[in-house]
Amino acid sequence: MRIVVLAGGIGGARFLRGLKQAAPEADITVIGNTGDDIHLFGLKVCPDLDTVMYTLGGGINEEQGWGRTDESFRVKEELAAYGVGPEWFGLGDRDFATHIVRTQMLSAGYPLSAVTEALCTRWNPGVRLLPMSDDRVETHVAITSDDGERKVIHFQEYWVKLRASVAAEAIVPVGADQAKPAPGVLEAIAEADVIVFPPSNPVVSVGTILAVPGIREAIAEAGVPVVGLSPIVGNAPVRGMADKVLAAIGVPATAAAVAAHYGSGLLDGWLVDTVDAGAVGEVEAAGIRCRAVPLLMTDTDATAEMARQALALAGEVRA
Ligand code: FO1
Numbered sequence: 001m002r003i004v005v006l007a008g009g010i011g012g013a014r015f016l017r018g019l020k021q022a023a024p025e026a027d028i029t030v031i032g033n034t035g036d037d038i039h040l041f042g043l044k045v046c047p048d049l050d051t052v053m054y055t056l057g058g059g060i061n062e063e064q065g066w067g068r069t070d071e072s073f074r075v076k077e078e079l080a081a082y083g084v085g086p087e088w089f090g091l092g093d094r095d096f097a098t099h100i101v102r103t104q105m106l107s108a109g110y111p112l113s114a115v116t117e118a119l120c121t122r123w124n125p126g127v128r129l130l131p132m133s134d135d136r137v138e139t140h141v142a143i144t145s146d147d148g149e150r151k152v153i154h155f156q157e158y159w160v161k162l163r164a165s166v167a168a169e170a171i172v173p174v175g176a177d178q179a180k181p182a183p184g185v186l187e188a189i190a191e192a193d194v195i196v197f198p199p200s201n202p203v204v205s206v207g208t209i210l211a212v213p214g215i216r217e218a219i220a221e222a223g224v225p226v227v228g229l230s231p232i233v234g235n236a237p238v239r240g241m242a243d244k245v246l247a248a249i250g251v252p253a254t255a256a257a258v259a260a261h262y263g264s265g266l267l268d269g270w271l272v273d274t275v276d277a278g279a280v281g282e283v284e285a286a287g288i289r290c291r292a293v294p295l296l297m298t299d300t301d302a303t304a305e306m307a308r309q310a311l312a313l314a315g316e317v318r319a
Contacts, residue, residue: 001025008049011239053120135175202242270288
């Protein structure tokens with residue numbers, strides 16, 4: 001079975017670990033979000049691609065869900081000693097190697113998709129990891145700072161430095177409208193048997209991938225089941241601050257509202273957590289088949305069960 005998954009960072013990566021366990025024979029292609037990418041110290045950092053690669057390749061810092069295990073921060077300390085910022089983004093020594101290799105290959109003219117493939121030959125994630133685009137897309141957030149000044153900042157500054165502590169007034173995937181799907185993306189969608197929206201951030205992860213012209217249309221026209229898992233459980237994000245960015249686009253932080261946001265033109269099925277069983281009728285009324293199952297990825301077995309439920313729902317909507 002060929003499965004395509006649109007993945008962001010931590011939630012998407014953890015879901016993929018369960019999906020691999022639930023469908024070991026499946027051919028899984030991951031379309032990774034690159035809107036979180038940031039250029040720091042002359043290096044290109046791709047947080048969501050790296051989180052998928054490290055999580056599935058066994059190098060992830062499990063508690064954080066990002067960065068490497070057994071990290072040290074000597075380079076970061078030395079940069080700070082030179083007064084070279086920013087200090088708020090925690091790049092570890094081992095992680096720096098990934099960004100150095102990536103930037104070196106990009107400077108040599110390789111597209112991001114080729115670079116990602118090369119990095120994955122070391123990590124063997126067991127899936128094909130494609131960036132959503134080889135073109136530069138960076139998510140920026142409009143805020144009003146506490147001195148009343150309206151400004152637009154990089155998503156990472158909003159997410160990591162400010163910890164999403166101020167309202168996000170607008171979310172802008174800068175460059176998305178000129179970006180092209182990376183090589184292999186549209187083909188993977190066209191050849192898929194099932195397309196899955198994992199519990200990634202629906203605005204800055206899945207939403208950014210869908211903002212690349214051609215991707216949303218390809219999914220809507222693929223003619224195969226598209227099934228999603230709610231990242232919102234009991235009217236709150238399971239992890240992260242998805243509610244902050246959902247508010248920016250006027251979508252309530254509920255499992256049913258996120259399904260409606262994706263829409264029945266895109267989604268055929270939607271899994272909500274058992275605490276949101278009351279939302280099943282509302283989602284079904286929107287033309288999306290819905291089931292309430294446990295959605296907390298407490299361990300890989302629990303996540304594998306969620307993945308099995310998603311594939312079962314895909315089989316149901318196909319029928
Ligand atoms: N997230 C944090 O909350 N604090 C950090 O210092 C931080 C550093 C970091 C370094 C590399 C990387 O790949 C990810 C990093 N993240 C950090 C996570 C990152 O902000 C998120 O993974 C995504 O951008 C959102 O999914």
